[in-house]
Each structure stands twice: as C-alpha cells, then as structure tokens.
Amino acid sequence: MLRNRLQEILNERGLKNARVAQDIPELSRNVLDEIVNNNDTAIPFATVDLLCRYLNIKPADFFEYLPFDVTVSVNTDVDFYCADNFYTEINDGLLPVNENFQISAFYLNLYVVKQSGTSITGLTKRVFELSAVMEAPLKLLPHPESDFSDNLFQPSQDIDFYIVLGDPLHEVTAIERREFFAFWNETLTPGFREELMNQIQSTISSYIHAHLLTLPGIDWSQCALHITYEFDKKVDPIITSAPRLIEKVNTPDPD
Secondary structure, eight states: OEEEOHHHHHHHHTOOHHHHHHHOTTSOHHHHHHHHTTOOSOOOHHHHHHHHHHHTOOHHHHEEEOSSEEEEEEOOSSOOEEOTTTEEEETTEEEEOSSOEEEOOOEEEEEEEEEEEETTTEEEEEEEEEEEEESSOEEEEEOTTOOSSSOOEEESSOEEEEEEESOTTSOOOHHHHHHHHHIIIIISOHHHHHHHHHHHHHHHHHHHHHHTTTSTTBOOTTOOEEEEEOTTOOOOHHHHHOOSEEEEOOOOOOO
C-alpha cells in the first residue's frame, strides 16, 4: 500500500489547502484537495516536485509505504425482511402501514484481508474477522410532513454501530487477539489505520444503502451513520439472535 502524507504534513505546519494553492500558482485547489484526500492515485512527478520544494521535504517524507494490501468485505448472505403487516398495497405499489415499527438491532460480519506477495512470488493472506453491531433498534415514526395518506416514515434517530473483534457467536482466541492488535496498533501507521477505518465505514454504508435505504415509504435523508471502535465490548445476546427484521413495536394498552 502506498499513500501520500500531505494532509498530515499540512496539519503539522498549520497550513490550509487554500493557502498552499495560493502560494503555488501551478497547482489548482481542486487538484490539491484530491491529493490531500488521497483520491488521486496518479500524482505527476512535477506535482510531487512542486510540493516537496514548497514544503522543503524529500519524496520519502511525502509518501509512506507498507508491503501489503488491505481490503474490507461484508457477509451479505442474510437479507432484511419485513413483517407481513408492515406494507400494504396501494396503487399497485407497496407503502408502510401507519403503525409504530422498528428495525431490529443486528450485526454484520466484516472481513479485513491483509494480502502480501504477488502471483509470481506467491500470495500470503491473513483474514481478521470483525463485527459491526447496531447499538439499538431503529424506530420508524410517521414523517412530520406526512398527512398519513402517503404512509411516509422516517427513523427516529441516527444509525449507530460499534466494531468488535471476531464474531459474537464465537469466542476470540488469545492468538487471534494478539495477531489482530499487533496488526492494528503496531503494523498500521496512523495514516493507514485511518484509511482502513474509512474502508470499513464505506463498506457498512454500502450495505445499509443496498438493504435499508431502498425500502419504499421511508425517508432516510436526515439519518446519519456513526461508527465507534470498541473491540472488546460484550454484545447483547438478543442482537446475535435477532433476524434482520422490520417489525411492529408492542406498546402497552392505555389504562
């Protein structure tokens, strides 16, 4: 893996992108933003030369390298399904019925794959299993702008996940713990660790978009995704046994 350290270097020196772009007329602000965000995988030598001269650094200070690649994937074998009484057919389409429903808390299996070597020298893989656990059920409430004829719902809060080591259904061994924390805390630099966390965020976000945000009749526009890392946190057994289900909330009868 190869990445540039421009963001860290600018932060260390208290420099803003706008100031750098102003001081280097040959470098546009858009190009600089792409480099800072590590979105530009092909930085011309001339651009690296300009930045190294401006910052008085060497290319070895500008880049950092680790001799392996890291990818993140999610187990998508299990899909969401809805309680039979959640949707009603209206005008040849499905809309939520006007009741108090929630999305059960659930967890996702994540796989962080560290791969080194080449097809010529031989590939070596190490897979670390993590789980993204939803903090709490997500209640679906009638949309404030709905007149109850369009049956539009919205989540009552943001979607919060925490990341734990391993699968909650299986005990993590001492060897697995030792190898993972050596990788996370010692092998990865702070910059690469942040990139890996961005990969994890993007992987979970893609899953949520594909499986939740496509459900009809629910407005997700005000719902954000938050992720924290609590590798040793104990997972509620109710979450590990819950299906990915949208179900009616049982409310007590009024006296």
